[in-house]
Amino acid sequence: MGSEFRTSDPWEADLFFVPVYVSCNFSSVNGFPAIGHARSLMASTVRLLSSNFPFWNLSRGSDHVFIASHDFGSCFHTIMD
Incomplete structure (x- = not known):
């Protein structure tokens, strides 16, 4: 942050980081992360x-930078807190 x-x-800013974690949607079938919804997300x-931020439209x-690493660790961290 500093x-x-x-x-x-x-x-x-030269770049904008957009924190969207597509892998943090858990399957109701097996409880593991599922990425089938990634495109719609x-x-x-x-x-x-x-519609809300003018810098996207410029x-x-x-x-804008999206990271799609599918790091499941960030998903499980929220469950453990």
Whole structure:
């Protein structure tokens, strides 16, 4: 949070990180993460960004970064808290 490369002023930003964790949807069948909903989740995220945040529309999202690592650790962490 204190990095010299991070800014809270969006006009100074070169990139925008969008934290969407598509792997954090658990299957009701086996309790493991399921990513079948990833496409619809990403589409709804883009709709939210484009309708509420002007910086998405300035570049049509070309300066926004999505990480799709499928790191299940972040999903299980919320269950353990």
